[in-house]
Each structure stands twice: as C-alpha cells, then as structure tokens.
Amino acid sequence: MGKxxxxxxxxxxxxxxTIYLLLRSKGGRNSRMRLEELLNAEIFRNIRKKQPHLLxxxxxxxxxxxxxxxxxRPSDMTLIANEVSVVFHSxxxxxxxxxxxxxxxxxxxGTRRLVExxxxxxxxxxxxxxxxxxxxxxxxxxxxIVYPPPAxxxxxxxxxxxxxxxxxxxxxxxxxxxxxxxxTYTKALAENILVEECGSLPVAIIRPSIVTAAWKDPLPGWxxxxxxxxxxxVATGKGVLRSMLCQPCGTADLIPVDVVINLxxxxxxxxATKRPNNIMVYHCTSGSQNRLTWGExxxxxxxxxxxxxxxxxxxxxxxxxxxxxLRNEISVFxxxxxxxxxxxxxxxxxxxxxxxxxxxxVQLYSRLNRAVSCLEFFTTHEWTFxxxxxxxxxxxxxxxxxxxxxxxxxxxxxxSYFEDYVLGTRKYLLxxxxxxxxxxxxxxxxxxxxxxxxxxxxxLGIWRLLMIRSNITRRLLWFFLSIAVRLYRLFxxxxx
Numbered sequence: 001m002g003k004x005x006x007x008x009x010x011x012x013x014x015x016x017x018t019i020y021l022l023l024r025s026k027g028g029r030n031s032r033m034r035l036e037e038l039l040n041a042e043i044f045r046n047i048r049k050k051q052p053h054l055l056x057x058x059x060x061x062x063x064x065x066x067x068x069x070x071x072x073r074p075s076d077m078t079l080i081a082n083e084v085s086v087v088f089h090s091x092x093x094x095x096x097x098x099x100x101x102x103x104x105x106x107x108x109x110g111t112r113r114l115v116e117x118x119x120x121x122x123x124x125x126x127x128x129x130x131x132x133x134x135x136x137x138x139x140x141x142x143x144x145i146v147y148p149p150p151a152x153x154x155x156x157x158x159x160x161x162x163x164x165x166x167x168x169x170x171x172x173x174x175x176x177x178x179x180x181x182x183x184t185y186t187k188a189l190a191e192n193i194l195v196e197e198c199g200s201l202p203v204a205i206i207r208p209s210i211v212t213a214a215w216k217d218p219l220p221g222w223x224x225x226x227x228x229x230x231x232x233x234v235a236t237g238k239g240v241l242r243s244m245l246c247q248p249c250g251t252a253d254l255i256p257v258d259v260v261i262n263l264x265x266x267x268x269x270x271x272a273t274k275r276p277n278n279i280m281v282y283h284c285t286s287g288s289q290n291r292l293t294w295g296e297x298x299x300x301x302x303x304x305x306x307x308x309x310x311x312x313x314x315x316x317x318x319x320x321x322x323x324x325x326l327r328n329e330i331s332v333f334x335x336x337x338x339x340x341x342x343x344x345x346x347x348x349x350x351x352x353x354x355x356x357x358x359x360x361x362v363q364l365y366s367r368l369n370r371a372v373s374c375l376e377f378f379t380t381h382e383w384t385f386x387x388x389x390x391x392x393x394x395x396x397x398x399x400x401x402x403x404x405x406x407x408x409x410x411x412x413x414x415x416s417y418f419e420d421y422v423l424g425t426r427k428y429l430l431x432x433x434x435x436x437x438x439x440x441x442x443x444x445x446x447x448x449x450x451x452x453x454x455x456x457x458x459x460l461g462i463w464r465l466l467m468i469r470s471n472i473t474r475r476l477l478w479f480f481l482s483i484a485v486r487l488y489r490l491f492x493x494x495x496x
C-alpha cells in the first residue's frame with residue numbers, strides 16, 4: 001500500500017510539496033539506497049520516463065518505528081515537526097503468525113510513538129491510521145466505530161516486558177480470546193491507543209478488508225507480495241495447492257489496493273478541510289457493494305490459471321475448495337503430504353545433490369499448509385461491515401476528484417479483474433514475461449498428459465493387484481474403466 005500511496009500522491013496531488021518517507025536501514029542498505037530501490041518498482045516506470053522531476057519531492061528519513069522517537073536525529077525531528085501537515089500511518093507487521101511480543105512492539109507501541117511525534121507537529125491537519133476490518137472479527141456485525149479493546153493496552157505492554165518468549169507463547173491463546181491471531185488482536189489495541197492518546201489531533205481510521213492487486217492504478221493487476229489471495233493464486237497455478245477449507249457461500253471480502261489508497265487520500269482531504277470533532281472510522285470493504293463468494297472465486301481462478309499458466313509448473317493445476325474439515329484434511333493428506341514424500345523419495349533415489357535439500361518438497365508443503373491454515377478463519381467465517389461513513393464521503397467527491405480518487409467498487413467486474421490479477425502475479429511476482437505464455441501453454445498441455453498417464457498407471461496398478469484376487473473384481477474393474485474413459489472424453493480436465 002505504501003508504494004501505491006506514494007505513486008498516487010505524486011501523480012494526482014500536484015499541490016504536495018514534499019513527501020517524507022520513514023525508512024529504516026535493512027540488509028546493509030541505508031534509507032537513501034532503499035528509496036532508490038523503491039523507485040525502481042514497476043509502478044514508478046511512467047513517472048521515471050515522463051515526469052522524473054516529481055521524484056525530487058521524495059525525501060528519505062532514516063528511522064524505525066520500534067525505536068523511541070522513531071530513532072530520528074534531532075535535525076530530522078525538527079524538520080518533520082516544522083514541515084509536515086499530513087501523516088499516513090500504514091507501517092505494521094501484517095504476519096498472522098507473528099509472535100505476540102513482536103506484534104505488540106510494531107503495531108501498538110509503534111502507534112503510540114507515532115502519536116508522540118505527531119503531538120510535536122503544529123501544522124498537522126490529518127493523521128490517517130490504516131487498521132484492518134478484521135480487528136473486530138469477534139463480532140458478526142461491525143460498525144464504523146472504535147469498540148472497547150479486548151484488553152488494556154498498557155497492561156499488555158507491561159506484562160510482556162518481563163515475560164520470556166516461552167511464557168508469552170503459553171499465554172497468547174488466552175489473551176487472543178475469540179480472535180484468530182496476534183495481528184487482529186494488536187490492531188484492535190492500536191485503535192484504542194489512538195482514542196486514548198491522540199488528544200486534539202485530527203485522526204481518522206481506515207479499515208480495509210483483504211487487500212489485493214490493483215484494479216486500475218497504477219497498473220491493472222499490479223502486486224508486489226505473496227500475501228493472502230496472491231499466494232493462493234500462485235500456488236494454485238503451480239499445481240501445488242490442491243485443497244483448502246472455506247465456505248463456498250461465504251463472502252470473500254477482497255478490496256483492490258488502489259481502491260484503499262483512493263479512500264485513504266480522500267479521508268485525508270476530508271479530515272484536513274472539515275475537521276470532524278471525533279475520530280472518524282471508514283470501512284473499505286467489498287461485501288456490501290459488490291459481493292463475491294469463495295465459491296465464485298474458485299470458479300474464476302481455475303480457468304484463468306489454465307489460460308495464463310506459469311512457465312514452470314510442478315503439477316497440473318487441480319483440486320477444489322472444501323467446506324467439510326474432515327474431507328479437506330483427507331484431501332490435504334493425499335494431495336499434499338503423500339506426493340511431497342514421494343517426490344522427495346524419488347529425488348533421493350535419483351541422487352539429488354545434498355545442497356538442494358533432501359526434504360525440499362516436504363518443507364514446501366509444510367510452509368504452504370501453515371500459510372493456508374492462517375487464512376482458514378477468514379475463509380470459514382462471515383462478517384457484515386457497515387460502511388455508511390465511506391458512502392457519505394464518496395458523495396462529497398465531485399468532478400475530477402471523483403474520477404481520480406474513486407473508491408467505489410460497484411462497477412468492478414470480478415472476472416475481468418481476476419484475469420488482470422492472474423496475469424499480474426505472473427508478471428510482477430513470478431517475473432515471467434508475457435512473451436513466454438505460448439511456451440507455458442504448451443508445457444501445461446504436456447503436464448496434462450503426464451497427469452493423465454499417472455492416473456492411468458495408478459488405476460492399472462490397483463487393477464492388476466485386484467485381478468489376481470477375483471474374476472468378479474476383474475469384470476467390475478473393466479466396467480468402471482470403460483466409464484472412466486468415457487468421462488475423460490467428456491471432461492478432459494484432470495484433477496489429480
């Protein structure tokens with residue numbers, strides 16, 4: 001979201017004088033080097049070519065939200081305090097399985113440190129905090145208000161200070177209560193920090209649901225991480241993901257990243273110009289405007305990964321979402337764990353080099369299963385997110401602003417959007433050039449033939465074993481084999 005926000009501010013907010021970016025050192029690269037790396041992203045290509053002068057508005061500031069005062073140098077703190085009038089806060093750890101201490105440090109204490117810095121800004125007219133629609137996932141219906149926190153944030157911070165990691169891990173499930181992970185828990189507490197400590201600061205909260213690839217801007221289908229649905233699309237296209245648990249009729253509340261950023265900027269404008277007396281909350285969700293179910297998502301994805309395959313496919317894509325937990329566990333065992341063990345066994349037999357890792361496939365599926373299990377809570381539950389504040393704000397946009405900062409998704413066509421999404425994961429995540437599509441399609445046809453051959457060999461093996469036992473069984477197997485051949489002719493897509 002940060003990249004899309006910066007690109008949008010540069011392209012559509014000509015009145016912006018300077019954008020200060022808080023960047024920490026990472027991997028031996030300082031803040032300026034990381035800014036240069038950021039600007040090499042595909043979404044800044046048009047700016048680099050057509051309006052390179054806009055990039056001079058970006059000023060990197062070395063700092064880290066886990067440090068007191070962000071670790072800012074006195075000169076940088078003075079500069080920010082005297083110059084900044086709008087603050088966008090989206091820095092957080094979004095890992096669902098993040099240890100509680102780390103999540104508290106980033107999401108709760110980091111928010112407190114931001115508030116402390118903002119109190120030093122006399123020119124501040126808007127502080128926009130990006131939260132999540134699921135911070136109140138213990139409720140079936142969620143309004144655009146800040147609810148009482150699940151615990152006192154300060155007591156949680158104080159308790160974790162003296163506990164070691166083992167003790168924290170032991171009490172984490174008890175602290176989380178009805179929330180599925182540390183992310184939703186700490187984001188709820190962070191909102192309470194804002195309420196309790198912002199004082200007279202002009203604060204607004206944005207709660208997006210599941211953020212996905214760009215719809216329109218800066219590039220249709222643009223995405224830069226494997227989080228959430230993006231990772232599922234890639235894993236499905238590679239033939240790795242064969243089963244996951246979800247409610248087919250449940251709402252898949254996905255929201256394109258550019259829609260979120262358009263709302264973020266619109267809220268900043270409204271907060272700065274209208275100065276509401278209280279903290280306004282805005283839901284950025286799709287369920288109430290343009291509902292998509294998990295079953296519909298499944299029916300969209302599979303044809304698209306067949307039409308736009310990756311050039312490197314591990315298995316022919318197949319499988320399905322499951323609504324029954326036992327069926328899903330059985331499917332995961334036979335379609336994930338067993339093939340992984342077989343492939344690694346074959347690799348050892350063939351003498352694969354030790355430095356490639358003898359348990360490569362087992363480890364891959366172990367990571368995949370962990371990632372999918374983190375999403376199960378959201379694919380098996382349903383929420384109603386009310387968004388009257390967002391709808392009211394949308395009606396106040398007029399003329400060019402309504403076009404440039406459109407955050408209504410009523411006109412979004414899901415099939416068209418997901419075609420761009422699948423192509424986007426291929427291009428921006430897998431780094432596969434569109435020119436490789438013809439070769440990738442030929443390769444997928446070969447994988448289809450291999451999968452059919454594997455199925456036939458498996459059936460013949462079972463048939464051969466049973467033939468030894470019984471003539472009746474032999475006749476039955478011939479009967480079922482003839483039916484299977486007819487079915488293959490009618491339905492050529494194989495799900496192994």
